Amino acid sequence: MDTAGKPITCKAAVLWEFNKPLSFETIEVAPPKAGEVRIKVVANSTCHSDLHVIDGALWEKRMQCPLILGHEGAGIVESVGEGVTEVQAGDHVIPLWNPQCRECENCKSNKTNVCSKLRDTQNAGLMPDKTTRFTCNGKTVYHFMGCSTFSEYTVVSDLSICKINPEAPLDKVCVIGCGISTGYGAAINSAKVTEGSSCAVFGLGAVGLSAVMGCKAAGAKTIIAIDINPDKAEIAKKLGATDFMNPKDLGQIPIEGVILQQTGGRGIDFTFECIGNAATMKSAFYSCHNAWGVCTIVGVTPPTQELSIITLAIVAGRKLQGSVFGGYKGKDDVPKLVEQYMNKELNIDDFISQNIKLEEVNEAFDTMRQGKLARSVVKFE
Ligand SMILES: NC(=O)c1ccc[n+]([C@@H]2O[C@H](COP(=O)([O-])OP(=O)(O)OC[C@H]3O[C@@H](n4cnc5c(N)ncnc54)[C@H](O)[C@@H]3O)[C@@H](O)[C@H]2O)c1
Numbered sequence: 529m530d531t532a533g534k535p536i537t538c539k540a541a542v543l544w545e546f547n548k549p550l551s552f553e554t555i556e557v558a559p560p561k562a563g564e565v566r567i568k569v570v571a572n573s574t575c576h577s578d579l580h581v582i583d584g585a586l587w588e589k590r591m592q593c594p595l596i597l598g599h600e601g602a603g604i605v606e607s608v609g610e611g612v613t614e615v616q617a618g619d620h621v622i623p624l625w626n627p628q629c630r631e632c633e634n635c636k637s638n639k640t641n642v643c644s645k646l647r648d649t650q651n652a653g654l655m656p657d658k659t660t661r662f663t664c665n666g667k668t669v670y671h672f673m674g675c676s677t678f679s680e681y682t683v684v685s686d687l688s689i690c691k692i693n694p695e696a697p698l699d700k701v702c703v704i705g706c707g708i709s710t711g712y713g714a715a716i717n718s719a720k721v722t723e724g725s726s727c728a729v730f731g732l733g734a735v736g737l738s739a740v741m742g743c744k745a746a747g748a749k750t751i752i753a754i755d756i757n758p759d760k761a762e763i764a765k766k767l768g769a770t771d772f773m774n775p776k777d778l779g780q781i782p783i784e785g786v787i788l789q790q791t792g793g794r795g796i797d798f799t800f801e802c803i804g805n806a807a808t809m810k811s812a813f814y815s816c817h818n819a820w821g822v823c824t825i826v827g828v829t830p831p832t833q834e835l836s837i838i839t840l841a842i843v844a845g846r847k848l849q850g851s852v853f854g855g856y857k858g859k860d861d862v863p864k865l866v867e868q869y870m871n872k873e874l875n876i877d878d879f880i881s882q883n884i885k886l887e888e889v890n891e892a893f894d895t896m897r898q899g900k901l902a903r904s905v906v907k908f909e
Pocket residue numbers: 574575576577580706707710730731732733734735736754755756757760775802803804805808825826827828829851852853854896897898899900901902
């Protein structure tokens with residue numbers, strides 16, 4: 529049946545209220561307007577940034593429920609709106625929560641990968657024309673991160689999409705949509721980990737584990753993987769970690785104290801915070817070498833959270849920086865990461881802990897709250 533130009537009725541996971549589970553609803557997805565693309569989502573994996581929203585931690589006055597989460601997806605273009613030239617029906621695509629307009633000051637600069645074009649509407653859960661394409665029982669439903677891929681169909685801006693190799697398995701490469709790119713690129717692009725260096729990664733979800741993988745690919749000599757869940761040691765070592773530390777095993781001594789002791793007081797060359805907790809951000813910062821250590825913050829905290837550090841700890845040259853989507857420009861780099869996976873140069877399979885149905889996603893987020901597993905991939909039928 530030709531669905532182009534008509535609304536599509538389908539299944540989606542809807543967040544009606546913060547701090548409540550997702551509910552599984554039949555929704556209507558309007559056709560794409562000019563400059564927009566409607567996608568049949570084939571797979572979407574869970575990211576802690578979705579969970580932050582469910583748990584109310586990323587709530588901002590401008591973010592409104594009901595909304596459809598999901599920003600780590602892959603699918604097939606169903607139809608395109610007027611003026612879309614980059615993709616057509618049938619193309620395999622990954623939606624980009626960090627768009628690439630190629631026109632804004634940020635896109636034109638090689639100093640950042642963070643496009644500013646859609647920021648305000650995207651943060652408000654709206655399409656660029658300030659409306660939404662979703663309704664549920666006649667009620668407006670908002671978008672999330674320009675993707676909303678916990679739905680069988682979604683509509684995204686053509687700035688927020690990239691075409692990928694049609695041979696790539698969508699239920700694997702969906703993780704490139706956020707987790708893998710974010711951690712791997714944090715090590716390779718943002719920190720620029722050097723050969724023979726020492727690294728420490730705090731938090732071993734898909735983001736932290738891919739940072740471990742990035743440190744290994746960059747030739748780091750020592751990679752300390754840190755998590756309060758001892759079960760993460762095995763997969764971290766498989767991906768390249770040389771050591772595992774559980775802060776809960778250290779008694780009263782803070783982890784940075786132990787790291788400094790073990791490095792003869794020198795500290796680590798590159799540290800990464802992949803949890804989203806101000807206390808572990810401080811630990812990651814103080815674990816760095818006092819003159820040249822670089823601490824990269826990847827984890828996300830509530831927007832009002834502040835980080836306080838001793839001023840003297842930074843004056844000798846320790847650096848504190850952030851990283852968004854691993855420093856990758858989505859349209860330029862995501863298709864290349866897919867090729868790296870296809871050429872067996874990038875491991876994704878080990879990050880996929882389980883395949884689930886959409887209806888099992890609340891349980892998958894429960895396991896994520898407990899720090900278990902890496903990614904749960906929803907496969908739409
Ligand atoms: N900057 C970006 O572009 C970007 C992109 C994606 C995700 N994120 C953020 O990265 C963070 C990680 O995401 P994820 O999906 O990998 O999460 P996850 O929940 O899968 O993994 C987090 C890990 O941290 C561990 N942990 C929790 N508290 C800890 C502590 N005190 N000490 C040590 N380990 C601890 C957990 O056991 C778990 O293994 C989140 O805050 C997410 O919002 C940022």
